[in-house]
Amino acid sequence: MPTNIPNQLTWFRILLIPVFIAVFYVSDETLSLHHKHLLGTFVFWLASITDWLDGYLARALNQSSAFGAFLDPVADKLMVIAALIILLQLGHVDAIIAFIIIGRELTISALREWMAQLGNSKSVAVSLLGKIKTVFQMLAILFLLYQEPLFGIPTRQVGTLLVYLAAVLTLWSMVYYLMLARRQILEKSRSQN
Known part of the structure; x- marks a missing residue:
């Protein structure tokens, strides 16, 4: 399993998924719905940026790999599915x-x-x-x-x-x-x- 920079960014994006989900499961006393929306938006935006960045760096640094080509779309789909389930649960x-x-x-x-x-x-x-x-x-x-x-x-x-x-x-x-x-x-x- 290659551990180049693009693949590390993809792993980082995968690690953001439970963080993103957890934001919406924190109690309302700890984190208001307003702050959940702000933090959830930021985490999803960060994941989206890493999606673009890992592809860019893979091409720019000539660090494309078969493992990265497999892992990148998996990370994307997991993040989108997690977001859609949260949005569905919130009624959005x-x-x-x-x-x-x-x-x-x-x-x-x-x-x-x-x-x-x-x-x-x-x-x-x-x-x-x-x-x-x-x-x-x-x-x-x-x-x-x-x-x-x-x-x-x-x-x-x-x-x-x-x-x-x-x-x-x-x-x-x-x-x-x-x-x-x-x-x-x-x-x-x-x-x-």
């Missing part, structure tokens, strides 16, 4: 939206693993559409976590709009990846019949 996101985003992440992860077993993982590599979906998703989560006006911006309303857009992009990107893998899926199902 609809269950159907959380299901769409989490379901897509699981489906595409399984698809990528299956395509890798077929030796064709490049056909479902991360696309620009996937990156745009991630930006909308991260911004939506940040706004929904913050919950208070920011420089006159109604973060809850903007976050709600962004999470619905992220859900649409999530479905669109899932269909896109499934279409990319369609030929292999059809060939595999024909060979099994």
Whole structure:
């Protein structure tokens, strides 16, 4: 297991997940809901920054590794799922939206693993559409976590709009990846019949 700087940042992001969750389980007497939102937003923002930074450093320092390529998306998905569950529990996101985003992440992860077993993982590599979906998703989560006006911006309303857009992009990107893998899926199902 390589312990280069990008992988250390990814591990740090994974370690932030229980910290993020714990923020919302501290008693209200210890930490007010206002402070939980502020601290939770900060922890999620920090995790998001490390996600960008580890990828940048892996390329800039030529420290890309197979382990990092595996661990990075796992860390991302765990952080997003944790945030969506917390937002769902707080009543800041609809269950159907959380299901769409989490379901897509699981489906595409399984698809990528299956395509890798077929030796064709490049056909479902991360696309620009996937990156745009991630930006909308991260911004939506940040706004929904913050919950208070920011420089006159109604973060809850903007976050709600962004999470619905992220859900649409999530479905669109899932269909896109499934279409990319369609030929292999059809060939595999024909060979099994």
